Amino acid sequence: KDWLGGLAEGLLLKGGLWNDTAVLDFLKTEFVDIKPTNRWIDVGLTDVLKGTYVDFKEEDLSGDNLSNVMYAQFAQAGIFPPVEYNNTDYFDGSTIWDLDIFSVVNQCQAMGFKDEDIVVDTILTSEKTLKVVDASDYKSIQMLWRYLEVSRYYSNMDGLLRAQFAYPNVHFRHTVAPSKDMPSSFYPLNLDQSQVDEIWDLGVTDGTKAASETSTEDLTQFFSLKKKNDARVQGGVSYDTFLSMKQNGEFEDFKLHEDKQMQ
Known part of the structure; x- marks a missing residue:
């Protein structure tokens, strides 16, 4: 308040x-x-x-x-x-850490598990695609929300990529991320019951979809291309568009730990 x-x-x-x-x-x-x-x-x-x-x-x-x-x-x-x-x-x-995967993997290691036996499922607080907005009429508070949105997106991206580089033998299995904008309000944490229900339902839908996938390779490639400012994903190219482009053969085979530009 x-x-x-x-x-x-x-x-x-x-x-x-x-x-x-x-x-x-x-x-x-x-x-x-x-x-x-x-x-x-x-x-x-x-x-x-x-x-x-x-x-x-x-x-x-x-x-x-x-x-x-x-x-x-x-x-x-x-x-x-x-x-x-x-x-x-x-x-x-x-x-400091928007996505702390390291503490979890380190705990598994401390319990005696080998890296190849560790499986990581990740929940992101940002969408897979950073939305494009018209900020020409934004005022100070709206600019603050946009800054936080952009910062959180790239912090999540960086956290996931860093963890995968740090633990090349760990299996990063599922990554859950919002598939669309979640309800919000001018006042932080101020949502009505219908908005809370909408967020819950979105989480169930996105979690179920992520559980049907067997790896995070596509998302990792998308993030790595954005990290490198690859021209093919500039201009607001969405994750879904990237997947379609990849199916059409517009992207080369991807292996994160062999990508010299990301090392």
């Missing part, structure tokens, strides 16, 4: 444009007596004071610790204030 003084107060006097203190109350109510017990969990936050990435694992996530860590996950720099916790301030982990 807005501060009492509106966006001006958030911009000049607070740590973020909007006030999200109600989120902490919601989390404390919903997470009463809840703690992770069945799966290994790693939640990453950004220590604002030290500028470092901090991991919180399942043994750290119970009671107020769980509520505060999850609350800090909503603290996107500039949008909401950092969360004061453990004698420091935290932003969400995406300030």
Whole structure:
């Protein structure tokens, strides 16, 4: 919600444009007596004071610790204030790592698994295709949303490619990404039930489709071509268009670790 003084107060006097203190109350109510017990969990936050990435694992996530860590996950720099916790301030982990595959693979290795026995399924927070927009009439807030959209897209792309280079023997099996724009509003985290249901249904649809695929090779090739600024995918070429072009023989066979331009 807005501060009492509106966006001006958030911009000049607070740590973020909007006030999200109600989120902490919601989390404390919903997470009463809840703690992770069945799966290994790693939640990453950004220590604002030290500028470092901090991991919180399942043994750290119970009671107020769980509520505060999850609350800090909503603290996107500039949008909401950092969360004061453990004698420091935290932003969400995406300030440093938008896609942290490394912690997961490292945990599998620590458990004694060989790289060739590790299978990674990835969920991206951005679409496979960055939409083209007409920003001629955008104002400051709209420009901020567009910046975050572009930044998140390329951060996800970079995170996936870096991980595949770092672990050439790990099997990157499924990658789930939104197939279309998700509902949003001027106020962050402010969605009605129909919008939440739409996001849920989209996730089920995209997850089911991704599960039917056996590798991420096509998406990896698409991302690598965009990373290299290949002329064939410039001008807003979508992922679906790329797939059609590939089926028509317009792209060469692709092996990421043999691509010298990407090394």
